[in-house]
Amino acid sequence: MARMLRSCLQSLLKLVNSVIGLTGMGMILYALWMLRAWFKQIGGGGGFDSSPPWFIYTFLGLGVFLCLLTCSGHIAAETANGHCLSCYMAFVFLLVLLEAAITADIFLNRNWEEDFPEDPSGKFDEFKNFVRLNFEMCKWIGLSVVAAQALSMFLAMVLRALGPDHESYYDSDDDNEPARLPLLRSQSLRAPSPIESNLPLNNDWSVRIHDRVSK
Known part of the structure; x- marks a missing residue:
């Protein structure tokens, strides 16, 4: 039962983590286009x-x-290692804090645009106008990404509490255990000693001496 639960959590963590990876690939493509x-x-x-x-x-x-965070999350989910999961949760938590700080600055500060340097290409202004014109769509996309990050942290926390699958390690050790030789071999396979091999010769010699004495 524990192994099945751990496997389900690993699959869910990989699935949720893929949403973060898709977001990263979309940002890379958009940056290359700009x-x-x-x-x-x-x-x-x-x-x-x-x-x-x-x-x-x-x-x-x-x-x-x-994208790098997604790769590390897949590795942590596959291995279920406590250190990997802890590092993954720490990076996701820092990312969520950064997003929360930027969001709070935008909504609470009216002059938030002055906090950013001037953009000579004008792409920053184009991005702002696009977000304002498609605010509902951008809002749901942002909420989905933040929800995926929070859910990935929760799943990583539960998976870290369960720990790695030790039973599979034990099974692999039993499969790779070499065959043991018996300590005591059968008496039928035991090689004859030199004394036993000379017994017939000693018997013949005693018979000859007895015949000579009788004569």
């Missing part, structure tokens, strides 16, 4: 002024971080 549009806008120049702005770098970095 990067391509930025280089196309500046005419493909390679100078200092043609370097990508902070918004594209941030989006790309967050996407890569989410």
